[in-house]
Amino acid sequence: MSLVLDKIDISLNCQRLLNNICCRVEGGEVLSVLGPSGCGKSSLLNLICGTLPANFEYSGQIILEDVVLNHLPPHKRQVGLQFQDHLLFPHMTVGENLAFALPGGYRKAERRERVEQALVDCGMSGFSGQNPSMLSGGQKARISLMRTLLSEPKALLLDEPFSRLDTTLRNSFRHFVFQQVQSRRIPALMVTHDEQDIPDKGGVIRLN
Numbered sequence: 001m002s003l004v005l006d007k008i009d010i011s012l013n014c015q016r017l018l019n020n021i022c023c024r025v026e027g028g029e030v031l032s033v034l035g036p037s038g039c040g041k042s043s044l045l046n047l048i049c050g051t052l053p054a055n056f057e058y059s060g061q062i063i064l065e066d067v068v069l070n071h072l073p074p075h076k077r078q079v080g081l082q083f084q085d086h087l088l089f090p091h092m093t094v095g096e097n098l099a100f101a102l103p104g105g106y107r108k109a110e111r112r113e114r115v116e117q118a119l120v121d122c123g124m125s126g127f128s129g130q131n132p133s134m135l136s137g138g139q140k141a142r143i144s145l146m147r148t149l150l151s152e153p154k155a156l157l158l159d160e161p162f163s164r165l166d167t168t169l170r171n172s173f174r175h176f177v178f179q180q181v182q183s184r185r186i187p188a189l190m191v192t193h194d195e196q197d198i199p200d201k202g203g204v205i206r207l208n
């Protein structure tokens, strides 16, 4: 699996925001995107997801697993987006939050198995019936990531995924995220303000 950005330009009100972004992220790799506030990092993620507001213009190609995404609607792009806020549904249990993300087509027993496996993978088996409000910040972060991954994305986009966590949680969640990306062999693009977030072997795009 690979995510390719080919000659991406983004403009807002006829002013160039991003110029000639070219990169290729292979499955299992994390490419970090760094740059000052307002330089267009989130706009780049929105472009890949298909949610760039209509007042922006762009050119170039977004290619995921040899499929050009440009004209596909957001729900057909198979891209998972993880925000700094964990956005768990408060009226659902942890298990229901996870099951919500599963694609259609699985039978009930398979859905239950997948949710259980996700809980095991994030070290939280036994939490299925819990209300999200009972979880710690780190637990919420892990469940939120597992929910995104259960939607079976072909690429993962991370928008400041660690910025709301304190230093200790940040380090362990960072390790957890990179481990998941590696073991699932999906390409990941991560927007961050923090140099420390960049994984050892990961590439970096620095925007101005």
Ligand SMILES: Nc1ncnc2c1ncn2[C@@H]1O[C@H](COP(=O)(O)OP(=O)(O)OP(=O)(O)O)[C@@H](O)[C@H]1O
Residues within 6 Å of the ligand: 012, 017, 035, 036, 037, 038, 039, 040, 041, 042, 043, 044, 053, 055
């Ligand atoms: N819906 C919108 N309509 C008009 N301008 C917008 C819209 N969304 C963002 N902008 C502007 O586009 C520019 C790029 O915004 P963007 O959110 O991509 O930057 P960013 O690098 O992610 O910033 P930050 O690090 O602060 O999140 C900014 O000048 C912002 O004010």
